[in-house]
Amino acid sequence: MTTTTRPDERPGLPAHSRSFGARLAAGAATPGGAVYVLVLVLLVSIIISNPNFGEPGALIRFAGRTAPIAIAAMGQYYVIVSGEFDLSMGAVVTTQVVIAGNMAGDDSSQVVPVLVLMLVVGALIGLVNGLVTTLLRVPSFIVTLGTMLALFGFLRYRAGVAPAGNPVDEFREIGRGGIQDVPVVEVIPYPLIIVVVLATLAAFSMRRPFGRSLVATGDNPDAARLGGTSVWWVKTRAFMISSLSATVAGIILVGYAGGRAVGQGYEFSAITAVVVGGVVLGGGRGWVLSAAAGAYALELLFVLLTVLHVPSTWRDSVQGLIIIVAVAASARVWQVGRRGGAPPPTTEPDPINDPINDPTTDSATPTPPTPGTHQGEHR
Amino acid sequence: MKRHATRRIFAAAAALTLLAACGSDSDDSSSDDSDQWYVQADFDEQNAQRDATFEGDPATPWLQYIDGEMTDTAAFASPGAKKVCFANASVSNPWRQTGFLTMQQQLEVLVGQGAISEMETRDAQDDDNTQIADIDYFISEGNCDAFIISPNSTAAITPAVERACETGKPVVVFDRGVETDCATTFIHPIGGYAWGIDTAEFLVDNLEEGDKVIALRILPGVDVLETRWAAAEKILDENGIEHEDHFTGADPTEIKKIISDALVQGDVDGVWMDAGDGAVAAIEAFEDAGVDYPVMTGEDEMSFLRKWEDTGLTGLAPVYSNFQWRTPLLAVQMIFAGQPVPAEWVLPQTPITEDERAEYLAANEGLPDGHYAKFGGEDLPGFPQVWIDREVG
Amino acid sequence: MRGRSAGLSSTAIVYLVLLATTVVGAVLTATVGRNFFSSGNISAILTATSILGLIAIGQTLVILVGSLDLSVPYVVSLASIIGGTTMAGESGNIVPAVLLTLAVAAAIGLANGLVVSQLHVHGFIATLGVGLVVSGYIGTNYQGSSGSAPKAFRAVDEAKIGPVPVSVLIMLALAALAFLMLSRTRIGHHMYAVGGSPEVARLSGLRTSPPVVVAHVLCSVLAGVAGLLLLSRLSVGSPTIGSQGGYDLLSIAAVVLGGTLLAGGRGGIVGTLGGVAIFAVMDNTMGALEVNPFLKDVVRGVIIIAAVAVYARRNLQVRPARFDRSVPPAPAGSTPPPAQEVR
CATH class of the missing domain: 3.40.50.2300 (Response regulator)
Incomplete structure (x- = not known):
C-alpha cells in the first residue's frame, strides 16, 4: 500500500501519460485536486451573489489577507503529512505578535533584529516540539498541546494579556502594505507575494529528497527508517517548518490587524484548511499546494456566508458540515483510488517505500484501514 | 463491495441529516431570541440612572x-x-x-x-x-x-x-x-443597557435614517455583553438605522475581515462595538479600503482613544x-x-466624549494600549509603573 | 485482552505519579499553613474530579478504538441546556429531562461514530465538525443561561456521604461499568482489538464499525451525564459551560496522562482515573499556593509532556528488539509500544 504514496508534485495519477485536459480532469477528481474546483465554485458563487467581490481590487485584497492562514496551512501540512499534529501553532503566532509589539514598539531600526529574533524563536519552538516528539517519543498531539498551554501561559504571565502596543509602522508594512499603483488591481499586497514565494519553495521542497522522505515517513515510518531515512530529523524539520510558518503568519498578522488576541485557534483553522485540501490526517498523502488552496476555500466559504447574510451564530454549523463533507468526500476518493479503480502508479520503485522486512506492512489489505480513524496502519 | 459502500453512505447521510434536522427544528424558535435579553424595566431603570445624581x-x-x-x-x-x-x-x-x-x-x-x-x-x-x-x-x-x-x-x-x-x-x-x-x-x-443607550443614541445623532451600522460583538451568551447590544439594537431599529451584527471573538483579524467584506458590499456609515478590543483593526480596515472613517463607538481603552485622536473620526468611548x-x-x-x-x-x-479625550490621554500617557483610561488608580502607590509592567499576581 | 494486561502495568506508573504529586502537594500545602488532608480539601479535590472524570472515561473509550472526541464541550453545554429547559424547575420533569438529554447526547455520539466509521473521516475532523454543528445550534438558540433545575435535582450535587460527594460516586460507578465493559464483554474486547490493529481485527473476522460507534455513543452519553451534573451544580443550563471548562483537550490530556495510548488499543479506565486525579491534586495545590493562573497553564503543559515522556522512556527500555504492534501482545508486565508511531 505504500506504493500509492507519492509526494506532492509527482502525483502518480493513472492519467499521467494522457492529454493535458484529461490529466486536469483526473487531477480534479483527487482530493488534492478537488479543492481547486471547490475554490472555483465558491468564488463564482460569491461573485454571483455580489458582483462587487469580482472586482480585481477586491479579489487581490482577499488573496492578500488570506495569505497568513494559507502559509500556516502549508506549514501544518509538513507536520501532518509526516504523520504528526502541531497544535502549538496558534500559541506561536501569539508569541510572535507579543515579541513584535514589545520589542519593535517605536524604533524602526529594530525591525530587522526583531524579525531575526522572531524567526530564531520560531525555529527553536519547532525544534523542541520535534525533538520531544521524536527522541522522547511523546505523541505530537500531546507535545504540542503542552507547548500551547505553556507558551500561552508564559506569555500572559510575563506580558500581561496584551502586547504593550503595535510594532512600528515599518514593521506592520509587511502585513499591511503592498506594491501600489499597479494597473488593474491597484495594489499587490506584500502578503500575497510572500505566500506565492513560499508556495513555490514548498512545492520545490516536496520534490526534493526531503519532501519525499517526509511523505514516506508519514506513510510508513518503519519502512522509511529501513530505507535509510533519518526519521527523527525529517520530522523535526517538519516541526520547525511549521513553527516558522506560524512565525511568518504572525509577522503578517501583526501588520494586517495588529492588536492582541491574534492567533488563538489558529492551529484548528490550519488543520481544517489542510484536510479540506485533501491531505489525510495520519500522514503519507496529500499535496502541499492543496493545503494552501484549502485555506483559500475555507476563507471563501466564510465570505460566502457573509454575502448570503447567514446569521453569524449559524456559521459554526455550516463550517462543521462542510469540513465533514469535504473530508468524507476525499476519503472516498482516496479509497476508490486505492481499491484499484486505477492501476498502481507506474513510477519507478521507490526504495524508501519498499516494505521489505516490515512486519507491519500488510500488502494484502490495500484498503484504508479502519473506519476513518486510522489513515494508515502506522498510527 | 459496492452495495456495502452505498449502505455506508446512506448511514452516514442519515447521521448528518439527523444533525441538520436538530438545526432546522429550532429555526422557528430562534427568530426572536434576541428579545431574551431585552427587559423593558431594566432598560428604563438604567436609562434613568444615566441622569441620576450620585x-x-x-x-x-x-x-x-x-x-x-x-x-x-x-x-x-x-x-x-x-x-x-x-x-x-x-x-x-x-x-x-x-x-x-x-x-x-x-x-x-x-x-x-x-x-x-x-x-x-x-x-x-x-x-x-x-x-x-x-x-x-x-x-x-x-x-x-x-x-x-x-x-x-x-x-x-x-x-x-x-x-x-x-x-x-x-x-x-x-x-x-x-x-x-x-x-x-x-x-x-x-450597566449594559446604559452602554447600549449611550452608544446607540450617539450613532443615531450622527447618522441619517437608512445609514448602515456594523455591530462587532465579542461572543454570544454573556449577559453583560448581550444587554449592551439588546439596548442598542432596539434604539437603532426605532430610528431606522440599518445594522448587521457579527461575532468576532475580539480577534482583530476577524474584525478587519468583517469590515473589509462589508465595505466591498457597500457603504458602512457606523461601527458599534460591545467592547473596545480590536477597535483599531476596525478603523484600519477603513483606511486600507481608502474610504471615509465611520461614526464609531469603541471603549475607554487607550488603543482606541489614541487611534481616535490620530484619525479625528467622529467617535465616542463608552465606559464600563x-x-x-x-x-x-x-x-x-x-x-x-x-x-x-x-x-x-x-x-x-x-462615556468619554471627544471634548474630554485629551484630558484622559494626558492623564494616562505612557501606559500600554490595553490600559483603560477610567481605571481610577492615579492616586494609588505604584502608579504608573505597576500598570505598565502589568504583572498580575 | 492484551490491552488489559498492558493497561495494568502502565497503570502502576500512573498511580506512582499520583502518589508523588500528592506527597509534593501535601508538603507544599503545609508550607502555607493549610492541611491538605482536611475533609474540606479532600472533598474539594474529589469534586474537581467528577466532571472531568466522566468526560475522560468516555474519551478513554473513544481513544481506545483509535479515534478522538473534540465535540464533548458542546455536548456538555447542550446537555445542561436541554436538561435545564426540560426540567423547567419542576421536579416531576426530572426523569423525562434526563432521558431526553441522554438520548440527544447518544444521537450526537451516533453521528460522530457513523461519520468516523462509515464516511472514513478522521475522528479529529469528524468530531470537530459535529462539535461545530452543535455549537452553531447552541449559539443560535440559547444566548444565555436557560431553564432551571428543581431543588430535588440540585440536591444531587450538594449531597455528600462523609467527605465524598455523590457526584463523585456517580462518576466512579460509571467508571466501574466502563471498566467491566472493557474487561468482561465482547464489545469491550473488540474495542481493544480495533484500536490496537484494525487490520488484524478485520482479518480475524471482526466487524470494525460497531466498537467505534459504540465508543462514540458512550462517550457522548457520558458527556451528557457530565452536563447534567453541571446543571445540578449551576442550577441553570449554560450554553458555554462546556467550552469554559476546555474539556476537549483537557480530557484527552487526562487520558494520555493516565497511560492510555493516544493511537488506541492500549490503556484503560483505571489509569484515566489516575490521570484525572493527578490534575485535580495539581490544581488544588496550585490554588492553595495562589499560583498565578497563567503559570498554572505553564505547569500543566510541562507536566503533561514530562509525564508522557516518562511513560515513553520506560517503554523504550523494556521494548523487545523486533516487537511491533502486529505481533501478539507481550505478557502482563510489558508496556505499550513506543509512542513514536503514535500521534
Whole structure:
C-alpha cells in the first residue's frame, strides 16, 4: 500500500501519460485536486451573489489577507503529512505578535533584529516540539498541546494579556502594505507575494529528497527508517517548518490587524484548511499546494456566508458540515483510488517505500484501514 | 463491495441529516431570541440612572453611589485587620487585568492602614464550575473574614454566593450580578443597557435614517455583553438605522475581515462595538479600503482613544467603569467599621466624549494600549509603573 | 485482552505519579499553613474530579478504538441546556429531562461514530465538525443561561456521604461499568482489538464499525451525564459551560496522562482515573499556593509532556528488539509500544 504514496508534485495519477485536459480532469477528481474546483465554485458563487467581490481590487485584497492562514496551512501540512499534529501553532503566532509589539514598539531600526529574533524563536519552538516528539517519543498531539498551554501561559504571565502596543509602522508594512499603483488591481499586497514565494519553495521542497522522505515517513515510518531515512530529523524539520510558518503568519498578522488576541485557534483553522485540501490526517498523502488552496476555500466559504447574510451564530454549523463533507468526500476518493479503480502508479520503485522486512506492512489489505480513524496502519 | 459502500453512505447521510434536522427544528424558535435579553424595566431603570445624581465626591467616583437602600453593617463592626477571600472570574482580558492591578494596589493601601491583613485570591479562569469550587473552598478552608466575588456568570454562580452568605460573613459581589440579594453589597456601574443607550443614541445623532451600522460583538451568551447590544439594537431599529451584527471573538483579524467584506458590499456609515478590543483593526480596515472613517463607538481603552485622536473620526468611548475594582475592598473596610453601605452600589458610568479625550490621554500617557483610561488608580502607590509592567499576581 | 494486561502495568506508573504529586502537594500545602488532608480539601479535590472524570472515561473509550472526541464541550453545554429547559424547575420533569438529554447526547455520539466509521473521516475532523454543528445550534438558540433545575435535582450535587460527594460516586460507578465493559464483554474486547490493529481485527473476522460507534455513543452519553451534573451544580443550563471548562483537550490530556495510548488499543479506565486525579491534586495545590493562573497553564503543559515522556522512556527500555504492534501482545508486565508511531 505504500506504493500509492507519492509526494506532492509527482502525483502518480493513472492519467499521467494522457492529454493535458484529461490529466486536469483526473487531477480534479483527487482530493488534492478537488479543492481547486471547490475554490472555483465558491468564488463564482460569491461573485454571483455580489458582483462587487469580482472586482480585481477586491479579489487581490482577499488573496492578500488570506495569505497568513494559507502559509500556516502549508506549514501544518509538513507536520501532518509526516504523520504528526502541531497544535502549538496558534500559541506561536501569539508569541510572535507579543515579541513584535514589545520589542519593535517605536524604533524602526529594530525591525530587522526583531524579525531575526522572531524567526530564531520560531525555529527553536519547532525544534523542541520535534525533538520531544521524536527522541522522547511523546505523541505530537500531546507535545504540542503542552507547548500551547505553556507558551500561552508564559506569555500572559510575563506580558500581561496584551502586547504593550503595535510594532512600528515599518514593521506592520509587511502585513499591511503592498506594491501600489499597479494597473488593474491597484495594489499587490506584500502578503500575497510572500505566500506565492513560499508556495513555490514548498512545492520545490516536496520534490526534493526531503519532501519525499517526509511523505514516506508519514506513510510508513518503519519502512522509511529501513530505507535509510533519518526519521527523527525529517520530522523535526517538519516541526520547525511549521513553527516558522506560524512565525511568518504572525509577522503578517501583526501588520494586517495588529492588536492582541491574534492567533488563538489558529492551529484548528490550519488543520481544517489542510484536510479540506485533501491531505489525510495520519500522514503519507496529500499535496502541499492543496493545503494552501484549502485555506483559500475555507476563507471563501466564510465570505460566502457573509454575502448570503447567514446569521453569524449559524456559521459554526455550516463550517462543521462542510469540513465533514469535504473530508468524507476525499476519503472516498482516496479509497476508490486505492481499491484499484486505477492501476498502481507506474513510477519507478521507490526504495524508501519498499516494505521489505516490515512486519507491519500488510500488502494484502490495500484498503484504508479502519473506519476513518486510522489513515494508515502506522498510527 | 459496492452495495456495502452505498449502505455506508446512506448511514452516514442519515447521521448528518439527523444533525441538520436538530438545526432546522429550532429555526422557528430562534427568530426572536434576541428579545431574551431585552427587559423593558431594566432598560428604563438604567436609562434613568444615566441622569441620576450620585452621592459622594466626583473626584472619587469609585465611592459614589445612587441614593437608595442601605445595608446596616453594625453587626459586622469589629476591630483589627481582616482576611479577605476573593473569588475572581478571571484576568483573561485587558479590562479585567487593569482592574485587578488596581485592586491589588488598593489592597496595599488598606493593608498599610491595618484594615486588611491579607487577600487570598482564587482565579476561576472563566469557568463557572471552577468558580463554584473556589467559593466552596473558601467557605470550608479559607479562614475568611469576608468574601469578595466577581461572578463569572449571573445565574450559575447564584447558589454558591448563597452558600457564602449562609456563613454569616460579609459578602461583596461586584461587576456581574447574581440572582440573589443576600450579599451585603452588590457593586456595579450602571450597566449594559446604559452602554447600549449611550452608544446607540450617539450613532443615531450622527447618522441619517437608512445609514448602515456594523455591530462587532465579542461572543454570544454573556449577559453583560448581550444587554449592551439588546439596548442598542432596539434604539437603532426605532430610528431606522440599518445594522448587521457579527461575532468576532475580539480577534482583530476577524474584525478587519468583517469590515473589509462589508465595505466591498457597500457603504458602512457606523461601527458599534460591545467592547473596545480590536477597535483599531476596525478603523484600519477603513483606511486600507481608502474610504471615509465611520461614526464609531469603541471603549475607554487607550488603543482606541489614541487611534481616535490620530484619525479625528467622529467617535465616542463608552465606559464600563474600570474603577469599580477599587470599591469592593473599600466596602469591606467600611463594613468592618460598621458604616452602612448601599445594598446595591451603583457607580457612575459616563462615556468619554471627544471634548474630554485629551484630558484622559494626558492623564494616562505612557501606559500600554490595553490600559483603560477610567481605571481610577492615579492616586494609588505604584502608579504608573505597576500598570505598565502589568504583572498580575 | 492484551490491552488489559498492558493497561495494568502502565497503570502502576500512573498511580506512582499520583502518589508523588500528592506527597509534593501535601508538603507544599503545609508550607502555607493549610492541611491538605482536611475533609474540606479532600472533598474539594474529589469534586474537581467528577466532571472531568466522566468526560475522560468516555474519551478513554473513544481513544481506545483509535479515534478522538473534540465535540464533548458542546455536548456538555447542550446537555445542561436541554436538561435545564426540560426540567423547567419542576421536579416531576426530572426523569423525562434526563432521558431526553441522554438520548440527544447518544444521537450526537451516533453521528460522530457513523461519520468516523462509515464516511472514513478522521475522528479529529469528524468530531470537530459535529462539535461545530452543535455549537452553531447552541449559539443560535440559547444566548444565555436557560431553564432551571428543581431543588430535588440540585440536591444531587450538594449531597455528600462523609467527605465524598455523590457526584463523585456517580462518576466512579460509571467508571466501574466502563471498566467491566472493557474487561468482561465482547464489545469491550473488540474495542481493544480495533484500536490496537484494525487490520488484524478485520482479518480475524471482526466487524470494525460497531466498537467505534459504540465508543462514540458512550462517550457522548457520558458527556451528557457530565452536563447534567453541571446543571445540578449551576442550577441553570449554560450554553458555554462546556467550552469554559476546555474539556476537549483537557480530557484527552487526562487520558494520555493516565497511560492510555493516544493511537488506541492500549490503556484503560483505571489509569484515566489516575490521570484525572493527578490534575485535580495539581490544581488544588496550585490554588492553595495562589499560583498565578497563567503559570498554572505553564505547569500543566510541562507536566503533561514530562509525564508522557516518562511513560515513553520506560517503554523504550523494556521494548523487545523486533516487537511491533502486529505481533501478539507481550505478557502482563510489558508496556505499550513506543509512542513514536503514535500521534
